[in-house]
Amino acid sequence: MPFDPDDIADPHMRRRLSALMPAVTNADFERHDPPPDMWDSLTNRIARDRGRGAAVLVAPPQVVTKRDTWRRRRHGVSRPRVLLAAAAAVTVAVGAAIVVQSRLPAERVVARATLQQLEPLGDTRASARLVTKDGTTQLVVDATNMPPAPPSESYELWLIDNEVSDPRSLGEVTGSEEVTVPASVDPSTHPIVDISLEPDDGDHDHSGHSLMRGTLQ
Amino acid sequence: MEAVYREHGSLVYSLCRRTLGPERAADTTQEVFFAAWKSRERFNPESGSLAGWLVGIARFKIIDLYRVERRNPLAPDTAQAIDVGVDSAGVETMAQRMVIAEALTSLPERSRRLVEHAFFDDMTHSQIAERYGLPLGTVKSDIRRGLARLRRHLEGFDHAVRS
Numbered sequence: 384m385p386f387d388p389d390d391i392a393d394p395h396m397r398r399r400l401s402a403l404m405p406a407v408t409n410a411d412f413e414r415h416d417p418p419p420d421m422w423d424s425l426t427n428r429i430a431r432d433r434g435r436g437a438a439v440l441v442a443p444p445q446v447v448t449k450r451d452t453w454r455r456r457r458h459g460v461s462r463p464r465v466l467l468a469a470a471a472a473v474t475v476a477v478g479a480a481i482v483v484q485s486r487l488p489a490e491r492v493v494a495r496a497t498l499q500q501l502e503p504l505g506d507t508r509a510s511a512r513l514v515t516k517d518g519t520t521q522l523v524v525d526a527t528n529m530p531p532a533p534p535s536e537s538y539e540l541w542l543i544d545n546e547v548s549d550p551r552s553l554g555e556v557t558g559s560e561e562v563t564v565p566a567s568v569d570p571s572t573h574p575i576v577d578i579s580l581e582p583d584d585g586d587h588d589h590s591g592h593s594l595m596r597g598t599l600q
Numbered sequence: 601m602e603a604v605y606r607e608h609g610s611l612v613y614s615l616c617r618r619t620l621g622p623e624r625a626a627d628t629t630q631e632v633f634f635a636a637w638k639s640r641e642r643f644n645p646e647s648g649s650l651a652g653w654l655v656g657i658a659r660f661k662i663i664d665l666y667r668v669e670r671r672n673p674l675a676p677d678t679a680q681a682i683d684v685g686v687d688s689a690g691v692e693t694m695a696q697r698m699v700i701a702e703a704l705t706s707l708p709e710r711s712r713r714l715v716e717h718a719f720f721d722d723m724t725h726s727q728i729a730e731r732y733g734l735p736l737g738t739v740k741s742d743i744r745r746g747l748a749r750l751r752r753h754l755e756g757f758d759h760a761v762r763s
Contacts, residue, residue, distance in 0.1 A: 415617055
């Protein structure tokens with residue numbers, strides 16, 4: 384359709400609409416209502432997230448020396464890599480801080496991890512818990528003071544095996560998140576929770592640049 | 601939040617359902633509204649429509665899910681995504697088309713009809729004016745207002761946050 388020049392002043396938007404409009408089909412107008420229980424489920428989740436504000440969790444750092452074989456393989460370099468891993472992370476409530484428990488009977492905490500910084504990341508603190516809920520397994524990450532990722536980079540959440548050779552992505556994160564663990568990933572064989580910094584380069588492999596790690600137990 | 605969900609839940613769920621299949625659409629829709637709630641302070645109504653913004657968030661969630669499944673090829677859910685037959689680029693365009701459809705649906709009846717004649721039937725403004733017996737200026741202003749609504753929805757889409 385020839386635009387009247389005054390209709391849309393921005394030429395980019397004009398081109399975009401010109402390309403999109405003819406492609407719109409009847410299916411694009413079709414709507415399906417979400418399942419009726421979704422609203423209740425959503426409000427429960429929001430209420431739970433609001434409750435987390437009172438939780439303060441820290442853990443004493445534990446240093447474990449390990450060869451990061453997967454990282455060496457990726458870069459083809461046989462340099463040893465010392466990494467911090469919370470192999471026996473212990474979660475300690477500080478002072479009278481309140482750890483908010485889930486009030487949802489359907490949710491069961493299977494394991495917890497406290498993530499340690501592998502390189503300086505300001506005042507960032509993070510913990511994770513593995514929960515089962517409604518027949519699915521979810522990893523709930525609580526992060527505080529996490530700075531935004533640098534431009535053209537993003538944070539990504541992973542579960543990694545004990546040999547650190549098989550990282551499985553759980554997707555991008557920006558801070559506190561609740562993600563579903565795919566059925567193909569077994570947290571008992573991949574207990575290491577890892578947050579990495581990923582460049583926006585189209586490479587779906589782990590960048591090798593891990594920022595925080597902890598082990599579910 | 602409830603008003604937002606009631607108003608736009610079916611739009612977000614329909615996109616998720618088309619791209620992920622009905623089984624996973626519910627979880628992802630919930631992810632979208634939860635993300636929207638958490639980043640609600642970043643929504644600026646002056647930058648675009650709420651419907652477009654929500655669909656923009658949904659687009660990110662769906663594409664992230666695709667990425668996860670590509671990296672974990674043994675995921676049984678992958679088969680569902682393949683069955684739906686949409687890739688990440690397809691999600692982008694489908695989401696924008698649905699944003700446009702939503703904007704058209706929200707237009708007053710006459711304005712919607714005129715915009716659809718102009719775009720889908722490729723009629724000129726003069727032809728539309730003649731067909732409906734409307735002054736040419738009225739047709740132009742109706743279409744202009746309609747296109748402004750479409751633009752506003754797409755701008756909302758563009759301002760969606762990845763969270």
